[in-house]
Amino acid sequence: MDSVNIFSLNKVTALVTGASGGLGEHFARTLSKAGATVALAGRRLEPLQNLANEINTLGGHAAAVAFDVSNAQAVQNGFAQAEDLLGPITLLINNSGVTATVPLTDAEESTWDAIMDTNLKGAWLCSRTFAQRLIERRQPGTIVNIASVLGLRVAGQVGIYSASKAALIQMTHSLALELARHQIRVNALAPGYIATELNRQFLETPAGAALIKRIPQRRLGELADLDGPLLLLCSRASAFMTGAVISVDGGHLVSSL
Secondary structure (H helix, E strand, O other): OOOOOOOOOOOEEEEOOOOHHHHHHHHHHHHOOOOOEEEEEOOHHHHHHHHHHHHOOOOOOOEEEEEEOOOOOHHHHHHHHHHHOOOOEEEEEEOOOOOOOOOOOOOOOOHHHHHHHHHHHHHHHHHHHHHHHHHHOOOEEEEEEEOOOOHHOOOOHHHHHHHHHHHHHHHHHHHHHHHHHHHHEEEEEOOOOOOOOOOOOHHOOHHHHHHHHHHHOOOOOHHHHHHHHHHHHOHHOHHHHHHHHOEEEEOHOOOOO
């Protein structure tokens, strides 16, 4: 295996959920730069189309496909539309995610449902549809679930989010076991604290500043810090990896935080 090209994603067609902003938008650009054709999925068509136009202008190949990951029929229709536009999808990035800062004892049922429907149910629906299509074609593929260090440890007032990511990690293990015989690899990437639209407001508070001081590397992660681990999990470089969870957190998980 050529060590220079094992991270290449040439001839790979990927679908990234939650690509209208934050990590998903960055992941889509990263995959495109590595050679992948990219389907950009999310609920808001306009930002997806703007990103597709940007990628295509830079010489990449991307298309926008708007659908709600928590709706089974919408997911099936979205995958069909993406494959009509770009060809068979062989890489899925389950990135769609929402959160809420509220104690578990004060949270409304609707808040629980909204977070679980997007973070967990949505990843399952997309994985199920993706895997079914691959199995029907007898084609290998790769799933990367975007989890979080908060799926491996807890923090105050984000209990629902933490529970959803912990479940996503366990689902990663289960899918990896079930799909290995179909040559479909399933791994998870667990970012630490990286400033995005989901957490920027909290990180700008005194509590957020105190948290940053307790991260062993004493800094927030940058989006670019995720590029190498993402490309590892998406490419031939991780051909013998499935069921793995890679944390990228500046030492968060090994700290006494």
